[in-house]
Amino acid sequence: MNILDLGFFAAIQALQHQKSARSIGELVENVERSFNEYPLERLGRTFLTLQACLVETVRQLGGNVYKIPHYSKEKNARAGNLRENALCPRDEYEAAKSHLDDVDVEAMEQALVNERNECRAMDRLARQLEAMTVDEDLLVSLEKMGIVPINIEDE
Template identity: 50%
Template sequence: MNILDLGFFAAIQSLQHRQSSRSIDELIDNVLKAFEDYPYQLLNHTFLTLQSCLVETMKNSGGNTFKIPHMAKQKNERHGQLPQNVLCPPDVYAEALASLNLHDGDEMDRKCDKESEEQREIDELAQYLETIALNIRAKRTFLWP
């Protein structure tokens, strides 16, 4: 499960497709522009949804047969009550941990290490894209006061 599955990729792709690209460089520029134009509030909402889905996955013993929880994010944001993170109830965590302990620990460790490495790569990419977005904004600020 990742953030792209929950709409971020589709939203960026939709924004990028509004501009036609005749070369790879133009395509990259359009994707970067789409990323820059994507509202950070919506990205935050998407990450909160991801976190709530992860909790639901633990409740379902790793399954994905659940409805995406409605969190009233816009309403809570308007009232200044939008959480920064979704908290996992201790009983859900304990039950998920007990379920994991029933499986082969070494195999789980290998899978976890692989997923952690993939997540580190995704985090590095996200940081790189954020740096690009900030640099673009900084250049525009200096060029267009």
Template identity: 45%
Template sequence: MVTTCVNVTKNVYRDMLIKNVLPRIMDVLPPSTNRKRIILQHDNAPAHVPWNDVEIMAVFNELTSTGSDFSIAPQPPNSPDTNVLDLGFFASIQSLQYKHVPRSVDELVSCVMLEFDKYSMAKLSKIWQSLQLVLLEIVKAKGGNDFKLPHASKDRNARCGKLLDNAVCDKDAYQEAIEHLNSEDALSMEAALKKEVDELRAENDLIDLLEGAALNDPDVDDNQLDALCLAAGLHILVM
């Protein structure tokens, strides 16, 4: 059997969720008598399915019989990085994989799996502490992302046995963040976020349409392409 590369389209992404991701989540989910709410969050890449994808929603409905409440939530554009994978783990394991020289897709997969299996708990602990420090900075920035990534001398603290399991939030910063939230209009913020996500989704849908259009096909004329762009709220400037 030969491993081949495929373009990640919505159909490929949807199949991966249905056939791999969701079954694996159910396998590792701890048993509980309480209903479990599980949110799958992804960014607004063109291949990512929308939150109301019909096929995904049908699978979610089937899983309600297990006591699990699944949903998809898009990551707000320009949001702070609160995902531990994107924040540090992916870049870290990629740098380790770069030490190898794979000559095929199978060798590349083997290299990544090798480094994944060798990855130390000490490194994971430092990445988790970085995430906690970022969360504290987000609180101080009142939900914004205009801050520098904090440095906490994690290597030195680890050698001295002073690497904390949990970061501690400053009481004043916490109180200021609470007061800021209470002063904001939640409905207006949600409406603005929905508008921003919808606009980005429209742009991604346009990309999908253009990728699927046979641009050199005489049956696809400029008027059709203009209509696609206008449907997405974009205007073409002809020079």
């Protein structure tokens, strides 16, 4: 689960795109400025939604098939009743803990090892692709196919 999934990233990105950047440094400055300009009240509501999603995940015993809870955040904020944190009922918390006790830890650890190995292999492949140089013959062939290569270099 990720706070970026709840619109925070899109909002920061929209603010950042309002200012043009001519270098990586300017882009980073724009993103930092956008983060600092993002209203704290909205950020608080976003984190409350994240917490509510985590509670729903506990209710689903780790599943992610649920409707995102809204808590009427705007209405409660206007009334001064907006809670700062989502609450997880004790019985649901205990049920989730009990469920975890029944989980085959070794199988989960093996699945994690497999996933990590796949990620490492993908990372190695990506690094090899990034390190490839494009010679003149390949550039000509790409241009004949209508593919314009991009040049990624720091300024």
